[in-house]
Amino acid sequence: KAGVTQTPRYLIKTRGQQVTLSCSPISGHRSVSWYQQTPGQGLQFLFEYFSETQRNKGNFPGRFSGRQFSNSRSEMNVSTLELGDSALYLCASIPGTQGGEQFFGPGTRLTVL
Amino acid sequence: GDSVTQMEGPVTLSEEAFLTINCTYTATGYPSLFWYVQYPGEGLQLLLKATKADDKGSNKGFEATYRKETTSFHLEKGSVQVSDSAVYFCALSDADSGYALNFGKGTSLLVTP
Numbered sequence: 001k002a003g004v005t006q007t008p009r010y011l012i013k014t015r016g017q018q019v020t021l022s023c024s025p026i027s028g029h030r031s032v033s034w035y036q037q038t039p040g041q042g043l044q045f046l047f048e049y050f051s052e053t054q055r056n057k058g059n060f061p062g063r064f065s066g067r068q069f070s071n072s073r074s075e076m077n078v079s080t081l082e083l084g085d086s087a088l089y090l091c092a093s094i095p096g097t098q099g100g101e102q103f104f105g106p107g108t109r110l111t112v113l
Numbered sequence: 114g115d116s117v118t119q120m121e122g123p124v125t126l127s128e129e130a131f132l133t134i135n136c137t138y139t140a141t142g143y144p145s146l147f148w149y150v151q152y153p154g155e156g157l158q159l160l161l162k163a164t165k166a167d168d169k170g171s172n173k174g175f176e177a178t179y180r181k182e183t184t185s186f187h188l189e190k191g192s193v194q195v196s197d198s199a200v201y202f203c204a205l206s207d208a209d210s211g212y213a214l215n216f217g218k219g220t221s222l223l224v225t226p
Contacts, residue, residue, distance in 0.1 A: 004156075006156075033213065033214075035214070042216060042217075042218045042219065043202065043204075043214075043216040043219075045210075045213040045214065045215070048211070048212075048213065055211065056210075056211035056212070056213055058213065090156055090157065092157075092214075098208075098211075098212040101159055101162065102159070102214060103159070104149075104156040104157040104158070105156050106155055106156045107155075107156045
């Protein structure tokens with residue numbers, strides 16, 4: 001079974017721009033979560049999508065948004081980028097049952113200049 | 114709210130030494146507990162998990178026991194290898210947080226030959 005795919009793996013943007021990151025979960029998994037990893041704040045939960053609906057949301061500003069498509073693929077978008085948005089963005093694939101294992105992708109490294 | 118506290122790193126050990134990484138948690142509900150490992154340049158891999166008190170998770174020689182009385186989930190390995198060098202994250206999830214993973218800050222482990 002193929003693992004979690006995240007594209008692109010690396011991205012460089014400038015302040016004020018917006019960015020879209022993509023995540024394809026493991027085949028058959030219906031839920032996707034997103035996390036931000038920074039040296040200062042560690043790993044923080046962004047949001048979770050299940051069957052195209054946001055099921056849970058972390059404490060991030062409205063500049064961070066996401067969506068999920070009918071094939072379970074998910075995208076997250078960050079608008080009006082700030083230097084502090086530089087981070088590794090990790091996507092996790094979840095079979096569907098809440099509280100179960102989460103399988104992580106390799107992440108997208110975003111650098112904001 | 115929920116929180117996870119891990120021992121600060123970095124931890125440096127010689128090959129074949131005994132490893133303990135301490136993890137304690139605070140949760141209002143009945144969380145599931147996890148250990149994830151992150152190798153350089155990669156995403157997170159689930160190392161082991163425990164879903165209820167007194168459960169012992171084990172994988173690849175690593176073990177951790179869910180201790181409700183001490184709210185702890187310490188990671189242990191009897192004999193570490195150079196290939197175990199990585200960052201280890203303790204995490205919990207429960208219904209109160211919508212099953213989002215709540216991570217500790219991570220403990221960096223370096224094993225020298």
